[in-house]
Amino acid sequence: MMEFLLQVKVGALVGLLFLTLLFGLIPARMKWFHDTSGTEIHKAVLSFVSCFAGGVFLSACLLDIIPDYLSDIQKELQIRGLDNGFPLAEFIMACGFFMVLILEKVVMSFREAHREEERSPLLAPVGHGHADGHHSLNDLEGSSHHVHVDRHAHSSFRSFMLFLSLSLHSVFEGLAIGLQTTDTKVLEICIAILVHKSIIVFSLSVKLVQSEVKPMWVVLYVTVFAMMSPLGIGIGIIVIEAELEAGAFIQAVLEGLAAGTFIYITFLEILPHELNSPERPLLKVLFLLCGFSVMAALSFMG
Structure with missing residues (x-):
């Protein structure tokens, strides 16, 4: 029985590896996702795919990563008698958030020292640099311009942090399979993680491609x-x-x-980049909701 259980776990391991690779390499290897000089329809579809991915990450953050963590940490705090009124679980998440914030600002300050010209569009007032004045319609358009510059200034760092936080979470998902003691439970969890990871890795690959990470690095x-x-x-x-x-x-x-890292990347990088752009705002929200709903439905089905 134990031997069969081990075989099921090894089968789950191999299946997860190959299916995740397959779904992740679709955006990485397809030229369509890399083409930035396409038609307006191409750009719009690419934008909607990106919004769908944003919804997937929002759902992963709120319905998967944070609840999983809070459940695990509360159990451990009670066992060790550390559940004494101070919100330690939330404090650890905040530490993760501030860790990424501080790291990003350190990386940014080093980059600014070498490339001083990047600083002016980030700190300039809205409308600065548009001499003809017809770009200063409202703060939203100005802010989308700033987010765009900011994203290209340190997108490689944020992409790496997104990858790191998702990878760490994936280890814990795999751990859930490895720790099971019945073969039916292993198969149930494995199928759930397979569906979940296929959507997540596709979305991650789309984000890496859009952050202009080199194709070789996306594959890696x-x-x-x-x-x-x-x-x-x-x-x-x-x-x-x-x-x-x-x-x-x-x-x-x-x-x-x-979880703290993922909160930072989701709310300060992915969502602002998708929603601060003035083109087709309602359709973007619709695709964001679609991505969220798909992951929410998967969570609801267990």
């Missing part, structure tokens, strides 16, 4: 990301065999830091 990011859940399954199998307990609290804290 997707490959490493695809290996994270199998890695988690492997760690889970080892933990079951060795019967380790001390790692649960460290795992919960790392989940919290990853």
